[in-house]
Amino acid sequence: MLRISREDYELLRRHGEETYPYECCGVLLGQFAEDGSRAVSSAARCGNTRTDSAHNRYNIDPRELVRIQREGRERGEEIVGFYHSHPDHPAQWSATDLAEAHWIGCSYVITSVEQGKAAVTNSFELTGSDENDKRLVDEAVEVEG
Ligand SMILES: [Zn+2]
Numbered sequence: 001m002l003r004i005s006r007e008d009y010e011l012l013r014r015h016g017e018e019t020y021p022y023e024c025c026g027v028l029l030g031q032f033a034e035d036g037s038r039a040v041s042s043a044a045r046c047g048n049t050r051t052d053s054a055h056n057r058y059n060i061d062p063r064e065l066v067r068i069q070r071e072g073r074e075r076g077e078e079i080v081g082f083y084h085s086h087p088d089h090p091a092q093w094s095a096t097d098l099a100e101a102h103w104i105g106c107s108y109v110i111t112s113v114e115q116g117k118a119a120v121t122n123s124f125e126l127t128g129s130d131e132n133d134k135r136l137v138d139e140a141v142e143v144e145g
Pocket residue numbers: 084085086093094097110
């Protein structure tokens with residue numbers, strides 16, 4: 001399960017509307033709970049470095065990711081997930097999304113943006129033990145506040 005404040009939830013959905021018809025992407029920071037759920041305490045927007053195919057691909061600059069991780073740690077936050085949008089496509093992960101997901105135990109949040117308006121937001125947990133058996137599994141999103 002992913003727990004997220006109304007504010008952060010709206011922020012990631014609005015980000016997808018702003019970058020439409022291109023994909024947005026960002027990082028979710030917070031804490032891993034003992035029950036295996038993740039609690040988001042802040043969301044960091046990223047620039048999409050995929051300029052070749054930004055309408056259906058996303059990529060976070062590794063240097064930007066390292067900076068976000070370091071700044072999060074200074075506030076006592078860990079990277080607990082990632083988000084991106086699917087302009088005019090369902091909020092379901094693609095084969096590419098799975099191939100490019102590497103943070104086992106983290107959430108991957110996808111928002112469908114239909115004609116510029118954020119529609120469905122789904123979250124998937126990357127489970128498995130390594131790259132060979134990793135899977136994206138549906139998980140509940142609890143929006144608080
Ligand atoms: Zn995707």
